[in-house]
Amino acid sequence: MKYLTLCYKVAIIVKTMFLYNSRILFKASVVVTISNNMYSYDGNIYIPRGQGDSWTGFLLASAASSAIMGTMPLFSKPFIKQMKKEHINNDLYREALFKSLNISGLKEKGVRIIDTQFTGLDQLVKDSKQIIDKDIKEGINACYVPTQKIVKLNTDKACISGFHELGHAMNNLKGKLSNLLQKCRYPGYTIAGLMATVALFSTPKPKNAPKDIEDHIRDNCGKIAFISMLPTVAEEALASHRGIKLAKKSGLDKSLIKNLKKFYSKALLTYMGNAVVTGLAVFAAAKITEYFTRPKKISVQSSSAPPLFYQEG
Numbered sequence: 001m002k003y004l005t006l007c008y009k010v011a012i013i014v015k016t017m018f019l020y021n022s023r024i025l026f027k028a029s030v031v032v033t034i035s036n037n038m039y040s041y042d043g044n045i046y047i048p049r050g051q052g053d054s055w056t057g058f059l060l061a062s063a064a065s066s067a068i069m070g071t072m073p074l075f076s077k078p079f080i081k082q083m084k085k086e087h088i089n090n091d092l093y094r095e096a097l098f099k100s101l102n103i104s105g106l107k108e109k110g111v112r113i114i115d116t117q118f119t120g121l122d123q124l125v126k127d128s129k130q131i132i133d134k135d136i137k138e139g140i141n142a143c144y145v146p147t148q149k150i151v152k153l154n155t156d157k158a159c160i161s162g163f164h165e166l167g168h169a170m171n172n173l174k175g176k177l178s179n180l181l182q183k184c185r186y187p188g189y190t191i192a193g194l195m196a197t198v199a200l201f202s203t204p205k206p207k208n209a210p211k212d213i214e215d216h217i218r219d220n221c222g223k224i225a226f227i228s229m230l231p232t233v234a235e236e237a238l239a240s241h242r243g244i245k246l247a248k249k250s251g252l253d254k255s256l257i258k259n260l261k262k263f264y265s266k267a268l269l270t271y272m273g274n275a276v277v278t279g280l281a282v283f284a285a286a287k288i289t290e291y292f293t294r295p296k297k298i299s300v301q302s303s304s305a306p307p308l309f310y311q312e313g
């Protein structure tokens with residue numbers, strides 16, 4: 001999610017640059033220019049919006065999308081809550097986890113589980129955000145690193161997550177489609193970030209004016225952002241499915257399997273939530289920007305008369 005935030009910041013910088021170009025975009029569109037500040041389309045006359053409207057739209061769109069993005073942690077709360085609760089059951093999962101690694105065939109392919117915990121030095125700077133893998137060391141997260149074929153987790157606390165991470169390793173090494181889904185993760189985040197940028201671009205054309213590809217992308221940027229994150233959701237679901245299958249094979253107790261399923265559905269909720277919230281944030285930003293930047297239809301006394309209440313700027 002840090003990646004998304006970065007994309008969002010880039011979007012704001014790009015938007016600031018584009019604010020000054022919105023008029024050029026408008027003039028370059030298919031709308032016919034009939035004077036310096038008036039445009040006609042389909043028998044109606046339109047005027048571009050001023051910088052004031054553009055800035056108001058930009059600030060409101062940014063505020064709305066930030067507020068919506070701010071709800072993201074709510075979706076991971078149930079997951080983190082259960083994760084912390086499961087720390088005391090860790091011993092019950094640990095044995096089955098290492099057995100799963102052995103029976104999965106992943107060990108032969110070079111996959112290893114790396115115990116990732118706080119060291120004495122980490123403890124000295126525990127409050128610092130500089131600690132790499134802080135959540136993993138705390139036992140509230142785990143990860144699989146495809147380039148190194150390693151599962152990183154705190155084996156004294158977070159073994160319940162390990163089956164899912166082995167599922168990621170299987171997605172990476174044992175399935176063409178699942179490997180492709182895994183490879184779509186960062187491009188998906190990039191597209192979502194790009195859509196956040198597009199959402200903040202001015203709408204240069206009057207409503208119902210002929211649309212080009214750029215307009216279609218702008219109109220659907222929320223949907224595109226949501227869809228671009230779905231491969232990640234699908235890959236996460238598949239990793240959990242494979243992880244649960246492995247856990248069953250390793251002989252993990254039925255009641256613990258039930259627990260595992262509950263836990264992994266909460267993990268999936270986090271990813272689903274991220275996709276929905278990102279799509280909504282982009283959609284809201286696009287709608288607000290459109291509202292404040294779409295050229296206004298004006299009434300004129302005759303076709304040659306200048307607009308009544310319009311002043312440039």
Ligand SMILES: [Zn+2]
Nearest residue numbers: 164168236239
């Ligand atoms: Zn995962």
